[in-house]
Amino acid sequence: MKNKVLLLDIDYTIHDNSLFKNLLGKDFQSKFSISKNKIINIYKLLLNETGFFKPDLFVERLSKEIGYDHKIEIKNILWQKKRFKQTLYPDTRLFLKKIQDTIDTYIFSKGDKLFQTAKIHSLIKAIEPSGVFIFKNKYNKLNNTVKKFKGKKVFIVDDSPDIINKIKSIDNKIVTIMIKRPKFNKNYDYSKKTLADYVVKNLTAAAKIIESK
Structure with a gap:
C-alpha cells in the first residue's frame, strides 16, 4: 500500500x-x-x-x-x-498506467452502482481491490470517504466544481485537480470561483501533477 x-x-x-x-x-x-x-x-x-x-x-x-x-x-x-x-476517454488507460507505481487509485463517483461499475469494468485491475466508492449522493459522502485515508497524501481528480470546493473545505491539504474536458458537463457552472489547486483539460496533465508531488 x-x-x-x-x-x-x-x-x-x-x-x-x-x-x-x-x-x-x-x-x-x-x-x-x-x-x-x-x-x-x-x-x-x-x-x-x-x-x-x-x-x-x-x-x-x-x-x-x-x-x-x-x-x-x-x-x-x-x-x-x-x-x-468504447466510451472511456483515450487518455484514461495511459493515465492509470503512468501513475500505478506511485499512487493507489480509488473510484469516487455518483450514480447507480452497477451502471457506474460497468463503465470501469475493463479498468478494474488498475484500481484498488476495495477501491470503488459509488454513492447516490456523492457530495454528502465526501467527509466519511476522506476520513478513510487519514495519514495519507490524498489527491482528487474530478470535473465538479462543487465537489472540489467541498473537499477543500474539509481538508485544505488535499491536492485538488479539476478536469474540464473540451466537451464538459453542461450541468456544472464553471464560471463560479473554484478552490482547485489545478485545472486541467486532460488526464495527461493530471498525471504530471500527481507524479511531481
Whole structure:
C-alpha cells in the first residue's frame, strides 16, 4: 500500500458520457423506429428528474415508448459491454498506467452502482481491490470517504466544481485537480470561483501533477 491515494471520478473525467449517450442513441435508432435524439433526450430527462441515471427506469420508459415485448432487448442494448469500453476517454488507460507505481487509485463517483461499475469494468485491475466508492449522493459522502485515508497524501481528480470546493473545505491539504474536458458537463457552472489547486483539460496533465508531488 502506497502513501499516496487518488480519488478518481468517472463521468466526464475518465468516461465520455456525451459519447456514450450518442452511441446509445444510434444503437436504438438502428434497431427500432425511434430517433437517436429522442433516446438522448429521454436519457437526459431521467438524469434531471432523479439526480443520476437509473438504468431500470430508462428501460421502463423506453419499453413504454417502444413496446413492453421488447423490454429484454432494450435492457441488453443498454448494458452492451462494448459501448462502456468504447466510451472511456483515450487518455484514461495511459493515465492509470503512468501513475500505478506511485499512487493507489480509488473510484469516487455518483450514480447507480452497477451502471457506474460497468463503465470501469475493463479498468478494474488498475484500481484498488476495495477501491470503488459509488454513492447516490456523492457530495454528502465526501467527509466519511476522506476520513478513510487519514495519514495519507490524498489527491482528487474530478470535473465538479462543487465537489472540489467541498473537499477543500474539509481538508485544505488535499491536492485538488479539476478536469474540464473540451466537451464538459453542461450541468456544472464553471464560471463560479473554484478552490482547485489545478485545472486541467486532460488526464495527461493530471498525471504530471500527481507524479511531481
